[in-house]
Amino acid sequence: MLLETFQPSLDPLGSPWLSALVAALPIIAMLVTLGGLRWKAHLAGPFSWLVAFLVAITAFKMPALLALSTSIHGFVYGIFPIIWILVAAIWMYEVTVAAGRFDDLKRTFFLISDDPRILGLLIAFCFGGLLEALAGFGAPVAITAAMLVAIGFSPLRSALIALLANTVPVAFGAVGLPVLMAARTGGFEDVLAISPITGRLTAMLCLVVPFLLLAVMDGRRGLKQCWPFGLAVGASFGVTKWIVSATPLYNLTEVFAAVISLVVTIVFLRLWHPAGGEEAATRIGVPIDSKLEGEGTGAVKADTDAPALTPQRIFMAVVPYLLVIVVFAIAALPPIKAALASTDVRIPWPGLSGLLDSAGKASAHQVYTFAWASTPGILLALVAIVTGLIYKMTLPAILGVLWTNVKKMRFAMLTIGSVVALAYVMGDSGQTLTLGMFFAGAGLAYPFVAPVLGWIGTYVTGSDTSANILFSGLQSGVGAQIAPGSHLDVEQMRALLVGSNAAGGVVGKMISPQSLTIAATAIGIPGSESTILRRIIGWSFALLALLCLLSGLMSTPVLSWLLP
Template identity: 65%
Template sequence: LGGLRWRAHVAGLTSWAVALVIAVSVYAMPVSMALATSVHGLVYGLFPIVWILLCAIWMYQVTVISGRFDDLRSTFFLISDDPRVLGLLIAFCFGGLLEALAGFGAPVAITAVMLIAVGFSALRAAVTALLANTVPVAFGAVGLPVLIAAKTAGLPVSAVAPISGRICALLCLVVPFLLLAVMDGRKGIAQCWPIGLFIGVIFGAVKWVVSGTDLYNLTEIFAAVISVGAAIAFLRVWTPIGGQEAVPRVGRPLDADLEGEAVPVAPADTTGLTRSRILMALVPYILVIAVFSIAAVPAVKTSLTATDVTVGWPGLSGLLTTAGTTSPHATFTFSWLSNPGTLLALVAVLVGLIYRVSPRDLFGELWANVVKLRLAMVTIGSVVALAFVMGDSGQTLALGLWIAGAGAFYPFVAPVLGWIGTYVTGSDTSANLLFSSLQASVGDQIGHKELLVGAGAAGGVVGKMISPQSLAIAASAIGIAGSESTILRAVFTWSLLLLVFMCLISGLASTPVLAWILP
């Protein structure tokens, strides 16, 4: 993607083929098993991952064809007429809320199109959405990644969640400034640093506190909601300068060949907005919050997951983990009702009914998006197939074992395992399944067991933005097929910088310098 600038679906299929050959020829994986786990990965990539992406974009498109999205854009400008401030609120705060409730790429898809609506160029919107979708990942999907990290390592979640939360809380002090740099360069930082600092401090402080309580799984929900409310109050006493001058800059294409000429954005007209129009414009996102919040209630969640259908996957009945237990890939769970994509589909239908969109237009838009996302489906399916083959054959573990050879210096590189795992699999949860037991084993040898597991889970958040899955989702959301390589080159340096930052925090936390951040 980055060096040869291949199209994402070609790069994905080629990489899977290389991993398949290595699995069979070097790691002695039976051909039939390697093919079976590849097909399993392909199917998992289509459902639930592509299904979630498809329904997230479908929900957005329903608001567009109904004409209500223009009102939403105008509503944003009631908060501030500065696109950089709106970028922080949409990508960082609202995106964090979506990650907490849904995850699986939905925050990137939804916030990218929202940013375009307030005047961002397509690629700038994608890069902003990906960079913002870092901080909340460890506690995304109602705390699932950090819970899995603790379970896999054989530790109580109360020992791991505060460490991941505090490392990511410190990350909150950095990411808003990087977002301002992406949105508007040095002027963005110079003119909007107070709101960036304020949001970062509030978001981070809430993460620091809540992640250490029994409500750790609601960490991102509390952080997102409180930071939005605090930011709106802050904007009543502080007004950024240079907002109007920034409008053409945030709308300037990052790659004119891909994006074409900048599209002039007309100033938002808020004079005709009434309370009812504002409420109707917010309906889709109120429904997203309501539906996912209800689905997260333990009794409701249990009822939904009770409808899951689990079947053995042909050809993988003998597949084992390194611990000698049956691999989770030996079965496939069809979560047809509890899946976030299905919940987003429900929201899309409800929005269509409320906005009085005809069934023909409603489901016609769904089919139009299926056609539009066909190459993204190939990309995501092949990348997940790649992840399954690398994981089940032992290739990903080999990378982890190699890094674990760092010895006493290991706390400084512990986040790298999470970074690699999330990059390969596209999921911090999957990365924790792969590496948390290894982190715990190294911790048994050199000490700092809880720190290593928590740092690994935190490290995965900065690998999310460069995952081919995330790149394909972002490219599809902005409607520029084949832009994955351009997006990767734009975000890769940020990912490395944030990884180095997290490695320093993790390493120094194992010394008296930052040991005070540990619970």
């Protein structure tokens, strides 16, 4: 058993800017190798981890065995629960394909509208938001990207749409866990001090993201022909978020937003019909990169030769997704949630007994929690098995679908495992907090950059929850320091910065290497992460800039009236 003790220093080089620059090297390495040099993600991930490991043991003086042990811990966590959740989500989808029921689901969508852009918004934004609310952990991207391919979108376009849509729901995903952890880590007894701020910031993004989705789907013609529907989706989703996030039902914000938005938009389609849907159906399947995607699928329409789409067939087609909603809703009930959490197995991680955090307390990574029943993976697996049985598949056939997908995901396992290992060694050595402390030196201008920390944290860890755990305490402390002399009092400033951190994380999610790998795997083109990153990173920067502007103005008389 390793007995070394290590407490990270937040300025190991004696110069805040130099320490921050060195701490940023692993992030720079990932962006350059993945986005610039176009490496495969399963190569860029391990290389970036190696950079983080070397920075930890050289610049941050972390003992090599400690750095290696926490890296292995992170890799294991990447496999379980993260990869397990991804495998289970795609397994559930592939069972519907193997049973021949996904064609019925596709035809069911065409009953709502024959315009694929309308269906794309409903699937990626509304249904994806519901999946994020209930499951999170990459499941919405995996499921919606595969569904978009099935209705005719080219694979890379499907990945971009799924990633871009999986932004505004993230802060209240997994039944409100990210914003709850933001409040707790930031030192707030009542989560309602934080949730309305995060809700309002992300609600304003709802007025932007649907239009970006239309642009990705069909360019200027998509915006021109479908903007009323984009406005209806975004406004109904955003207004609901604004209202519910300020109530004791804050943890169901995305559930209400997704369901109400879906109902509103279906009613809206009774009163308004888009133009150009038939022509758009031929454009959305055109490959973005023909070398990766092939020749394209062409327009996808309802199969007129298929059996009549009776109410029974429609019900059977949506059974898996009804099961997801029911199972996750039951699992979110406090008694059930507590019972599932009680099955967690806590295992002291070898070699990390002397690992401390920057405050000198025992690091959370000293213990690995084997949450076999309390994470979405087991619930999604249950849905996959029950779905297969309902579809009268044999158990060997159901498990065969699982094994086929496990073999396909071997490179995704290496990528996500190495990225989580990178996140662990960066966090435990002090690199991540060093970056945060550097940005915290901006003084009264700091509210204009506060969301950047959430963005960095989510990019590195792949989780808005983890980003909030990393930085909410720092955000709260900075708020207390800079409030005197500002327009806000101390509590308002602390709440604004912590809420902004949670909001900033949602736009880092789309470019997280974990998310990129999930999307690439879901569309059946593993190794396409670099192409996806290059095409989506600009949207991430643009949305981050908007959040920074809103956060900064909320600290001034211009928009301070938006604070609860």
